[in-house]
Amino acid sequence: MTPTSPAAAPADTLTKWQPTWSPDQTDPGLPPITLITDPHDQAAYITTALAAHNPALGRIAVHPTPLATAPAYLAHDLIRALGKHLPPPDADPPWWTGNADESWRVAVAWTKALGISHYVICRAHRITGRHLEHLVALREHTRIRLTLVVSGPTPAALATILNTVSHRHIGTLEGARRHLETDQQPTSTIPARYGWWHPAPFPAPHDEPRYELPPRPRHPAARPRDTVNSRRAPAQLPAGCTPSTAIALPALTHSEHPSTCHETVAQRIHSRIAHPVHAAAVAIRVLAGYDIDQLSQITIPTPQRPRADLPADLPEWVLPLQDAARIYTELQGHIRTDLPAHLSGTHKPFRLATWERDDVARATETCRLVEAPTRKRPNTPRKSRP
Template sequence: MAWTQTLGIGHYIVCRAHRITGRHLEHLMALREHARIRFTLIVSGPPPTALTELLGAVAHHNLDNPEAAHRHLHTIHQPGPPSDRYAWWQPTPFPNPHDEPWYQLPPRPRHPRGHPGEITTSTRGTPTRLPSHDNPPPAITLTSAHHDVVAQRIHTRVANPVYAAAVAIRTLTGYGTDQLPQLLLPTPAEPRADLPAQLPAWAALLQDAARIYTDLQGYIRPDLPAHLSGANRPFQLTSWERNDVAHATETCRLITAPAPATRPNSPRRQRR
């Protein structure tokens, strides 16, 4: 539902609706009520009992010939968004091609403080560290010119709205997964902000989807001020979710910037 509302989707066409289970029908109807959208169910076989009972309880149109279906779809059709609205309009291949270029994230900010170090979990369940800085893959420094490519990768490869927004923020700022849960949005009580004042359109959409998703989970109490309810923390990630974000970052072929070299402490001269 978070993606549906964020992207302004108002109509879904569900093919082979006679194969939908009763549980899935409940989910579709919940989405219909919450998002106020239309559904067109294409039934190509005997409808199951759950679907028959559902249609008997909701207002609907029964169309049984191509001409009626054409008139119906033509009536409810709304013009789609312009092709330049979303930076990810063209999908990217998944799984990743072996020769796909890696992009290097911006340098890691010093604040808020965290504990650097990321571990992702491969599909086989074996812990796999992000590419080592000692032997990194060929990385291209990430600039605004590459943001459209990264946005396409996020859209194609990251389904969870919160994880997608987290990867987008990492792309723009370089924050580590250990810093994300500590990031703050400005509020009257806590004016300090860790995120850019204005996000690019592609990242702002992802942030909106993450906010809607978080609201749906019931993690935020609307009866409390933002700094007490957690509404000013856009990424309330558990340790395993941080691992998932790190894995999603790797899936989008993004690598953390090398840590700056630290100078050894020089011995103090003794005064005579």
């Protein structure tokens, strides 16, 4: 087991959420873990578990990557089950994908922001002890229901954890079906008009239309130190595609029913960007045209400072992205909950290191978005004084 964390830090100390768990950290008020055992490895058990996948009800079924033992892999499986795609193997992976703690923070942020209330984990007998501890830590933090489907005998690592937490056991297929059919009412807080689980194709088709971002606003201005070594070379567009052939996106809209262009781009962002902060950043670029170097200076409305760069009534499809980005930032320990928003930093939703700005640029390209061409102002001769 992971050693017990040290004594709680003072209230004014910022600490990251760590995906670690030990028996004395278990909350007895959580829903019991459900263990479904399939002693003869019958296909009907896995079929039933996967059929329970229903994002509209807040229930996600996960089939872990076979024989994947790296600590980040199960977090990646959860993220993929939520409809988020990590870059393909031939692409340069974002920095966070190789870090287990960061990957689990991303998984927790999406779990909470998307209103997930129940994870069903297939083939749980193949999960390593480290994976199980991370999964139980996620359960403790998000208070979800957790169902584990095990074929054959219960592994020793799982049995040790179950001995310390509240759990129930189901040993028949009919019992498994009844258990997985109990969630009949929607629990997700995501507006019904926008189904984030409706994916865009991935990888993007070669002939997929490209969209041009709105023009870059003048404000807020990026700080000089923020622009050093942070600009990437423009992406090479496919043959026959130039910014002039891209479809122009309208500026920020508050319509309850987004345009076809915005709906298409929204589905790409929700499907193709796995990191919540990067997804929210690309969404803001789509709506308002901000340059990557401006993102860290953008402000959102607060009770103390209602005037901000972004209005409060953003389109509904952006809200879960904003929520996930905020939750991830809280998990990173960057927000002081005992201070007003304009003092704690929550009025500036994006904290992007230089390498993360490169990730945002790549995510922008993954969604087939191109920057608007810079339009120079015409030179007007000054009138000479008489």
